[in-house]
Amino acid sequence: MDRTIERAGNFLPRVDETAGNPNAVDRRVVTLTAPASVAAEQYRTLYYRLERMREVKQMKVIAFTSALPGEGKTVTAVNLALAAARANPERRILLIDADLRRSQVAQVLGIRGKQGLAELLAGECEVRDVVRRFNATKLAVIPAGTTPEEPTQVLAGSRMKQFLKAVRDNFDEVYIDLPPTLPFADATILGHQSDGVLMVVRANVTPTKAINQAVEQLGGAPILGCVLNGAEVSTPSYLKNYMK
Numbered sequence: 200m201d202r203t204i205e206r207a208g209n210f211l212p213r214v215d216e217t218a219g220n221p222n223a224v225d226r227r228v229v230t231l232t233a234p235a236s237v238a239a240e241q242y243r244t245l246y247y248r249l250e251r252m253r254e255v256k257q258m259k260v261i262a263f264t265s266a267l268p269g270e271g272k273t274v275t276a277v278n279l280a281l282a283a284a285r286a287n288p289e290r291r292i293l294l295i296d297a298d299l300r301r302s303q304v305a306q307v308l309g310i311r312g313k314q315g316l317a318e319l320l321a322g323e324c325e326v327r328d329v330v331r332r333f334n335a336t337k338l339a340v341i342p343a344g345t346t347p348e349e350p351t352q353v354l355a356g357s358r359m360k361q362f363l364k365a366v367r368d369n370f371d372e373v374y375i376d377l378p379p380t381l382p383f384a385d386a387t388i389l390g391h392q393s394d395g396v397l398m399v400v401r402a403n404v405t406p407t408k409a410i411n412q413a414v415e416q417l418g419g420a421p422i423l424g425c426v427l428n429g430a431e432v433s434t435p436s437y438l439k440n441y442m443k
Contacts, residue, residue: 223309315344
């Protein structure tokens, strides 16, 4: 596995010609669809905050989760990974969809094909069969694939540990989209194998109690902080004039 992932790190596998097509990508992927927008700038700001944290602590694998479904963790993970790829085109950057229950990365990015992480961990295919990357960036993407019968067992197994070790060795930055924390044990398992976890919280929707319960359930995982999603942002008049 390590050898084929090394090839992925050098971006030798196939390029998905449809990925990154404005007609296929979800409009919420603002780092692609509206790079000059205030929202896109917020994702770039978040990325550079992580960069400053990396000056103090080595953080190669960053995971995204939320307390409950529907809080925007996938869109946040995709936007941040794309912001990273655009900010540092010389780095090898990988986005993994590890939400094997309700995967959305492929849909959000307009990526075709059914094989992904689930098939890779089951030994049904090789890395070259599941990795995708955009023409416009060097971002490599591994979709989730088909939902297995026992997602938690798959993610907790030795193949997943081996896979994460291999991507650590062959990529500079790795971003993982995890399932919500409260309904499943998956985020807790992979959160502890990550260098940092970002909790995505939807403004005026996520109950404080649910956030506290999710943090408690992660049980000592390296939580970096929360990302407030869906908040109304009023742009000052001076900034509007500046961005014209």
